[in-house]
Amino acid sequence: MIEVQNITKSFDDKQILKGISTIFSPGIINMVIGTSGSGKTVFMKCLVGLFQPDTGSILYNGIDFTRISIKEKKQIRTQIGMLFQGSALFDSMTVEENVLFPLDMFTNMTAKEKMNRVNFCLERVNLVGANKKYPGEISGGMMKRVGIARSIVLNPRYLFCDEPNSGLDPQTSLLIDQLIKEITAEYQMTTIMNTHDMNSVIGVGGKIIFLHKGNKEWEGTNKEILTSDNQILNDFIFASEFLKEIRRGATNPK
Amino acid sequence: MNFLNHLGRYMFMLRDMTARPDNWRMYLLEVFRQMNSIGVGSLIIIGIISFFVGAVTAIQFAYQLEASFLPPYILGFIIRDSVIIELAPTISGLLLAGKVGSNISGELGSMRITEQIDALEIMGINSRNYLLSPKIIASLLIVPPLILIAAFLGIWGGYLAATNYGISPAMYEKGLSYMFKPYNVFIMQVKSVVFAFLITSVSCYQGYFVEGGAIDIGKASTRAVVFSSILIILFDYIITLLLT
Numbered sequence: 001m002i003e004v005q006n007i008t009k010s011f012d013d014k015q016i017l018k019g020i021s022t023i024f025s026p027g028i029i030n031m032v033i034g035t036s037g038s039g040k041t042v043f044m045k046c047l048v049g050l051f052q053p054d055t056g057s058i059l060y061n062g063i064d065f066t067r068i069s070i071k072e073k074k075q076i077r078t079q080i081g082m083l084f085q086g087s088a089l090f091d092s093m094t095v096e097e098n099v100l101f102p103l104d105m106f107t108n109m110t111a112k113e114k115m116n117r118v119n120f121c122l123e124r125v126n127l128v129g130a131n132k133k134y135p136g137e138i139s140g141g142m143m144k145r146v147g148i149a150r151s152i153v154l155n156p157r158y159l160f161c162d163e164p165n166s167g168l169d170p171q172t173s174l175l176i177d178q179l180i181k182e183i184t185a186e187y188q189m190t191t192i193m194n195t196h197d198m199n200s201v202i203g204v205g206g207k208i209i210f211l212h213k214g215n216k217e218w219e220g221t222n223k224e225i226l227t228s229d230n231q232i233l234n235d236f237i238f239a240s241e242f243l244k245e246i247r248r249g250a251t252n253p254k
Numbered sequence: 255m256n257f258l259n260h261l262g263r264y265m266f267m268l269r270d271m272t273a274r275p276d277n278w279r280m281y282l283l284e285v286f287r288q289m290n291s292i293g294v295g296s297l298i299i300i301g302i303i304s305f306f307v308g309a310v311t312a313i314q315f316a317y318q319l320e321a322s323f324l325p326p327y328i329l330g331f332i333i334r335d336s337v338i339i340e341l342a343p344t345i346s347g348l349l350l351a352g353k354v355g356s357n358i359s360g361e362l363g364s365m366r367i368t369e370q371i372d373a374l375e376i377m378g379i380n381s382r383n384y385l386l387s388p389k390i391i392a393s394l395l396i397v398p399p400l401i402l403i404a405a406f407l408g409i410w411g412g413y414l415a416a417t418n419y420g421i422s423p424a425m426y427e428k429g430l431s432y433m434f435k436p437y438n439v440f441i442m443q444v445k446s447v448v449f450a451f452l453i454t455s456v457s458c459y460q461g462y463f464v465e466g467g468a469i470d471i472g473k474a475s476t477r478a479v480v481f482s483s484i485l486i487i488l489f490d491y492i493i494t495l496l497l498t
Binding site for chain 2: 048049050073074075077078080082084085086088089090091102104105106160
């Protein structure tokens with residue numbers, strides 16, 4: 001579980017996060033949504049420690065991540081997996097080497113044990129036979145799956161996904177969503193996903209928080225989001241006629 | 255950002271690089287990979303250019319000496335000392351600033367933009383230690399022998415050009431051993447080490463702190479080459495002043 005307590009973050013004179021508090025539970029996908037510039041990425045970077053919040057606390061199972069030593073932070077970071085928007089695969093390494101890298105860095109496993117683990121993770125994301133390919137030789141969807149395999153290879157307790165569906169076709173997006181949902185439930189991870197994709201939000205969002213101009217504007221589930229009367233949220237979610245139609249169906253069931 | 259801010263960030267970068275590696279085996283593998291990339295990857299270009307720099311210098315001096323009363327063996331002496339003290343380290347340094355400096359800066363800039371550096375940090379890896387210090391250590395280890403080879407090839411190029419020009423091999427060889435001071439080789443190696451550090455650390459700094467996109471990576475690579483080259487010339491002057 002991750003508990004966020006009143007975090008703020010400013011760059012120069014501009015306040016990006018204005019006191020956000022929430023709790024992210026394990027076993028479900030916790031989604032952070034909001035318009036571009038609402039502070040989602042800064043919020044996620046604060047959560048994983050790439051940015052230090054100006055005020056507030058981030059508790060990883062009760063341990064305040066913002067106030068511990070670098071050594072203790074390192075300990076928690078080995079329990080964090082992150083899937084980046086652009087996958088962030090090491091392009092000088094093959095698929096296999098990318099997934100192997102955290103094991104090489106942080107474990108004392110034998111070469112055989114490591115390879116077994118790598119193959120298990122690649123099988124788990126349906127990527128059998130791509131071991132020797134380089135990131136430049138595989139599709140965007142495959143890169144995302146390699147990213148997921150690399151994120152879960154150390155059995156993390158926390159998984160962060162920054163817009164995992166961006167640049168993917170709708171079918172591949174659904175597959176990636178489903179995969180993240182299955183892995184989250186299987187390993188009881190605390191998963192936090194930044195997204196713009198309303199299919200993901202409504203399809204797999206266990207808990208959703210909506211950021212607007214650096215504030216937490218709304219919080220609820222994927223069922224509640226369809227019937228919320230928050231105008232700012234509705235303007236964001238139901239921007240298209242198609243989604244407005246879905247909302248009409250949800251609020252006026254026959 | 256002003257000069258002092260850059261200097262401070264550069265010093266902090268150097269400090270963070272000296273942390274204990276997260277995994278010694280992986281760290282040493284990276285050092286060897288960088289030695290191969292910097293050293294072996296630059297050997298041919300350094301070799302060709304040093305050979306011809308020695309050859310051209312020999313012909314130009316032979317041409318100048320024709321009209322003087324100096325003995326012909328002085329050519330070997332001039333080529334030896336100018337190659338060892340100045341040409342080999344400085345020309346090779348400037349060449350490495352262009353080749354290795356832009357490569358390092360481009361690689362790190364690209365890793366920064368594509369969030370590969372963030373990925374390392376989130377895994378709990380000290381990216382400055384894992385990515386930057388192997389490059390600097392590798393260059394400190396590989397550039398001095400590379401410049402030694404450059405000096406040898408420069409003198410050899412001078413020998414071939416001079417004998418082809420009409421200077422007898424015996425005369426050139428006599429000049430090579432005339433008043434030889436091993437201390438000059440020491441000066442060359444001091445320059446090699448300092449230039450190696452400047453090229454890699456400046457390029458690492460420019461690449462590691464890139465912000466923006468592809469255009470900014472290009473700008474960072476250009477800055478890496480320009481600043482490294484200026485610093486090489488500046489430190490060449492300072493070292494020469496202090497050691498001679």
